[in-house]
Amino acid sequence: MMKEKQLSLPFIYQLAIGLILFIIAFLAAMVFGAADATVKDAWLALTSNTANDTVTLLREIRLPRELAAIFVGAALGVAGAMMQGMTRNPLADPGLLGLTAGANAALAIAIVFLPSANYLAIMLACMAGAAGGAALVLGLGSMKKGSLSPFRIVLAGAVVSAFLQAVSEGIGLYFHISKDVSMWTAGGLIGTSWEQLQIIAPFIAGGLFAALLLSRQLTILSLSEEAAAGLGQKTMQVKVMLFCLIVLLAGASVALVGNMTFIGLMVPHIVRAVTGSDYRFIIPMSALVGASFMLFADMLGRTINAPYETPVAAIVAIMGLPFFLLIVRKGGRTFS
């Protein structure tokens, strides 16, 4: 029999193309906005100490915002990929499985009971909330005997999310902090400061790196637990580590931008269509594509109806919902 040629592009070229798209998205996001700037301004803002109006605006307001978009997009893309691999559930997403809602509820609680909390405390609260939300969903989903079917988990996620959403809103109303809570949760990337970034970004960067290290383990775990155990994986240990990473990435994202469903769902599916199903390739590519996607969505949010902002969460949801329905319709078979 004749040997077949490898059809897809070697991963290194895929990565290069991804990187180029990412850089284009970044530059575009820097240049376009309510206040127009030139590529030269963007370059000056990045590389020099020049201090004219446009350059200062870019450096102090737009740059931290775009960096936040990059970190959040990468974190959510990778968290989604890890969740999908670990649960073998094509519909897994931090927003759909209760992590985001849990983080939001924890955020509301933190604002009430720790009014002087700094960004670090807020972020840790968000992570704890994300862990709690995920635990509730997994617990509820596995109450009935048998394996966790994708749809049952998503249903449990919807129920838990609605409940936790109600909790945050209840807290907001009762303690008259609705405005503070919604500032965080619906604010998207508006008002991201350097100070906030400095605290949260290292956590995300660390989480992304650790995810990369675990990507091989994730691939064999995504085959089946028995196969993974047979290959000599400490399955329980790996699952706990993955869970912690997912919670860290999702919690840190909420601390930066609040609600952001569907990125974690969409990005890994788009990536898989190009790289195939090996998480050694999916994880880095999801980070790149997630970051580019968020930059693009944020840019749209700033320009569609300038000078007014269109919430980036709404833009992502408008793109994400049809995608979700498509995956459901295919019965999760896009998972290949």
Next chain:
Amino acid sequence: MARLYTDHLHVGYGDHLIVKDLTTSIPDKKITTIIGSNGCGKSTLLKAMTRIIPHQSGTVILDGEHIQKEKTKRIAQKLAILPQTPESASGLTVGELVSYGRFPYQNGFGRLSKKDHEVIHWALEVTGTAAFKHRPVDALSGGQRQRVWIAMALAQETEIIFLDEPTTYLDMAHQLEVLELLQKLNREQERTIVMVLHDLNQAARFADYILALKDGEIVKAGSSEEVMTRDVLREVFQIDAEIGRDPRTNKPICITYNLLKGENKHEESIYSIPVAVRAHS
């Protein structure tokens, strides 16, 4: 003494014991098959012997080491297991999947060494799957897919290979193909093969040693001549079997069989229950 043996092994979930007080050893460099009716504990025994599931009490010893205590990665270098009908491996290509057979030998990011590449190449060749190296596993037919999974187990380079029903969902020709491949590996490379099979005649034809299980206990262990008898099959499967001889392989075969009526405990108990109660059960 055999490299792999169990001693008073108990396996179960909660209070429910599935494998009971089982002491046996797996003959080295032979093909062993485990037979028994549904739910008799075949797969559970297989998983417990390969440390995929924990056991309650007793021991499984591999090369003098307690299997639950030794490093799992080290065990994976000695013993491979092909789980029952693995999920379709999502969209991994054949080459990718087989290369994960090298997992027990790798660290960190897992770059493949020259040796790794050689072993992977060999595993693909010997299973006849090299031709579709770049195709996604889930685009293959059932028989091809099974051979790819076997290739992955082979890439693990272990002397002992466990397989849980490797012929399920395959047609007759493909079943034979898989079994002949395993036989070849056993004869040419002296690998120890342990597998669960449903088909008695296949078990008799390929196995050097058969373990017949019932309710988590061994009813009979031995060569196909010793196990493929009317009495043993009556005990294990509650069937009345007609045993003959395969004219080509000269191995015992079950030519035809009937279900035993009223003789086994199960049936008796039903007949002894009053009608009103029976209706509810």
